[in-house]
Amino acid sequence: MWPAPHIETLAEDALLLRFGETIDAAVNARVHAAAARLRERLAGVECVPAYASLLLRFDPAQWEVSGAMAPHHRMGERVMAALQDLPEGANSDREIDIPVCYGGEAGPDLAALAAHARLTRDEVIARHCAATYRVAMLGFAPGFPYLLGLDPTLAMPRRSDPRISVPAGSVAIGGEQTGIYPEALPGGWQLIGRTPLRLFDLRAASPSLLQPGDRVRFRAIGEDEYQRLAAEARR
Template identity: 70%
Template sequence: MTQAWPPMQIEPLAEDAWLLRLGGTIDIDVNARVHAAAARLRSGLADVECVPAYASLLLRFDPMRWLDNDGDFSGQRLRGAIDAALQQAGASETAPRELIIPVCYGGEAGEDLHDVAAHTQLSPEEIIARHTAPTYRVAMLGFAPGFPYLLGLDPALAMPRRSSPRTSVPAGSVAIGGQQTGIYPQALPGGWQLIGRTPLRLFDATAGAPSLLLPGDRVRFRAIDGHEYRRFAAAT
């Protein structure tokens, strides 16, 4: 059984890359369609690489696999295969992974927590409670290898970026930028508001699976104290 797929735009980016646009905003429903499209295309077109973003999907492919009878690349053939894969119902759309991320909030681990409290007019304890309450979706990875952009932040915690970005943010820092939250996978410059830090390693280029989190994963944060942080850090 097939079902209609929402309207989308396809833009050529290179000889071996197209961009599928399924929307134009940072929206949890649009992002859900992006991940559903990625799941169907990975199942139906195993030789096409899919890279999700907030409202679009990058497709990388080998043009030599999509030739017409004259030996030329056929965009029509590829587009037809994409449309066919998207119309297949979601038998291949497996349940997302769910991961718990331990976070030590405030103090040296989250030096902007009190600034966030002042801006939101919430106590630090209420900020921690609200930040750990939702189940977030990894909307995309970007900015740096393994950096997860997480959708699902409580609107009451929305916070402008810092007027003066830091030249180095410690690895594992959990931060708020606008209406999003994220985790710095390594020491990087950044302007998001730091509220905590996880002892988990988010990115290891030498590992078989370098990134701890992947697009489409579900994430919950769990508050820990300094002792538990050091115990986790020693084990990783």
């Protein structure tokens, strides 16, 4: 059985559940399992997963009982009760295919990463595409996925000179993680390719293409397919 999380009160309408202190796939799986359980059993509670913690936002008025404990204390008790006997493996069943044009203008740091890893360009691409990733959390910017599952041989420190603007769709490596820039943003991760898909679209019913807990696979594509998919994404 998993150990109970530590609960911190952030505000009268917010609690933070801490499951650990490190970036660890097993700890992150617990976070997503807890989020799934709480969404199922506590109506009206917003769950925001991070690597090793889970933010809960709620309406205090719905949890206030005259003469009883404060709403956030009452919420804390309900949370702990709901997380009893929490099962493993409660991540999303969705697997999202992300086509990527690697190298060249789309991935200006691919050669440097290959040299750092002592691999060829093609070996880097093959290893990056071979893994199945999990969306550990969304953050930094709306729709930016932090992905766990990177082959350790591809890990590389962030750039010492961050770029002022990284193109939307850029697939990058920072330390032991990989991620995708949803918009043109400043950033210091190593850029190895670019996807034509839109990671964040306010016009969509679900603006973020990827959700915490989703599985992700990368697929290498050529320039022609990139341009075709990019044109479709703009429609």
